[in-house]
Amino acid sequence: MKKVFKWGCLIYLISTLFILVIGLFNNSESDISVNNFIVNTDVNFRSEASSKSEAIRVLKKNETVEVLDSLNNWYKITDLNKNIGFVSKNYLDKNSIEEDSLLISEENSFNTILFILSILIIWLVVIAFKTKCIYCEKRCTIFTKAHKSCRIKYQESTDYIDNEVEEYFKRFNEENFKNIDEYYSDKEFSNLEKIAEEGFVNLYLNLTTLLNQKVEYFLEDGVLTVNEESFLAHFIEQFNLNQASYIDSFKIKNKIVKASILRNLYEEKPMKSRIKLDGNLPFKFLNKEFLVYLDQKVEYFEKRIKTTYEGGSDGISIKLMKGVYYRKSKFRGHPVKTLKTVPVGTGMLAITNLHIYFSSSNKNFRIRYDRIVSITPFEDAIGVQKEGVSSKPLIFKNIDGWFYYNFIKNSEKIVLASENSNRNSRKISQNVKDKVWNRDQGKCIECGSNEKLEFDHIIPFSKGGSNTYRNIQLLCEECNRKKSNQIG
DSSP: OHHHHHHHHHHHHHHHHHHHHHHHHHHHHHHOOOOEEEEOSOEEEESSSSTTSOEEEEEOTTOEEEEEEEETTEEEEEOTTOOEEEEEGGGEEEOHHHHHHHHHHHHHHHHHHHHHHHHHHHHHHHHHHHOBOTTTOSBOOTTOSSOHHHHHHHHHHHHHHHHHHHHHHHTOOSSOOGGGGOOOOHHHHHHHHHHHHHTTOOHHHHHHHHHHHHHHHHGGGSOOOHHHHHHHHHHHHHTTGGGSSHHHHTTHHHHHHHHHHHHHHHTTOBOOOOOOOSSOOSOOOOTTOOEEEEEEEEEEEEEEEEEEEESOBOOEEEEEETTEEEEEOOBOOEEEEEEEEEEEEEEEEEEESSEEEEEOSSOEEEEEGGGEEEEEEOSSEEEEEESSTTOOOEEEESSOHHHHHHHHHTGGGOBOHHHHHGGGSSOOOHHHHHHHHHHTTTSOTTTOOOSSEEEEESSOGGGTOOOSGGGEEEEEHHHHHHHTTOOO
C-alpha cells in the first residue's frame, strides 16, 4: 500500500510540473501584445478622429507612440507625455525591432524555465528508479534508504556480535588470569561470520570498532596493565584482526605500544624498543642508547623574536649635483619585539632512553632530557623549553601529546636492562647516585646534615627494594642507623 502511495505521489508531482510548464507557455503566448508604433513623418496629433479637429501638437518623425484602439482610418494613441488623441493610420508603422526583441526575450525566459523543470523531472525520475538499499544493494521503495527487513536483520546481527564480544571478555578476570587459554573456537567464529553475512554486517570493521572501545576503556585510568594488554593481544589473535587493515586505521597497536612503554616507565622496569623499522634511521645514537618510539611526518615549529621599529624616520635627501644626493637626519625609532611561531620543517621525531631526536631536510638536533626545563602538552602536539637564557620554545605537531608529555616528564625513571641486573646486588650505579645527590641537594633528607652522607634504600634491599633512582635517598650516618631496615 505504501509503495502505491509513494508512486502516486511521484506521478502527481510530475503531472503538476507538466501542467505548470503548459500554463507558463500559454501565459507567455497571451501576454505577447506589441502595441508600440513609430511615426514615419511629422504629423498633427489631433483631439478627434477627424482632419478638421483641433491639433494637440505635432508628432515628430521616429517618435514612438502606443496604439490604444483603431477607428476606421484612424488610430487612438497615447504619446510619451501620456496625452491621448488620434492620428491617421498612414503615418504610423509597427515597431518591428521592439516586437522582435520582446518575442526573443519571452522565448528565452520560457526556454530557461522549461529546461530547469525538465532537469528537475529527470532528476526525480532517476532517484526514484535508482534507489538502492544500503544493506542488500537491491532496489527499494522510492525515497527510502533501506528495506525494513534488511534494517531489522542488520540490527539483530550487530546486537548478536556485540553481545558475543562482551561475553568473550567476561571469560577473563583481571585478578585471576588463568582463562587466557580459553580460545574462541573455529566453529564459533564461523557461526559469527555467517550471522554477520546474513545481517549485511562488515564483521572485521565491527570487531575492530569494539576492540578500539575496549582499548579506550582500559586507558581511562591512564595505565594499561599487563593483563589488559594480554586481553587485547589475545582478542586480536582469536578474531583474526591482524589480517584486516582496519586495525591500522584505528591505530590500535600504536595505542597499546605507547601504553605499555609508559607502564614500564612508571613501574621502573627495563626499557626496550617496541618499534620495527625498515631501513636506517638518520640519527647517530650514543653508547648504550636505543630507540624507544618514533613518529614520522612531524611538523616542527620554533618561537622566534621579530623586531620592528616604531616612530622612525629616514630624514631628508639633499641634491648636491646631478646624480649625487646627501641623506641627513636618519633615526630608527624605538624597537618593538614580537614572539611569533614559525614553521621550520617536517620530519622524524624519536625518543630514546637518553634524548629527543628530530631530523628533517633543513633541521637536525637532539635534546637531553635533563636539559628540558618545561613541557607543555597539547592534544596533537607538545611544547618543549630547553634550559638557557637564549633558548626559545620548540613545538612538535602531529603527535600524541599525552604520550610524549608523560614519557619526557618521567624520563628520570628510565631503567636499562643492565641497571635492572644490579637490583640483584646492593651496588648502586654511579648514574643513580648522581641523580639522587642532585635531587636531595647533597643533604640528609631527615635532618639536613651534609656530613657523613650515605645512600639508603627507601624499601630495604632485604625486603626486595631496588637500586633505582626512585628507591634511593640521602641520609646521614646517624639517621640511616635509626631507620635500620624499616620502610621509609
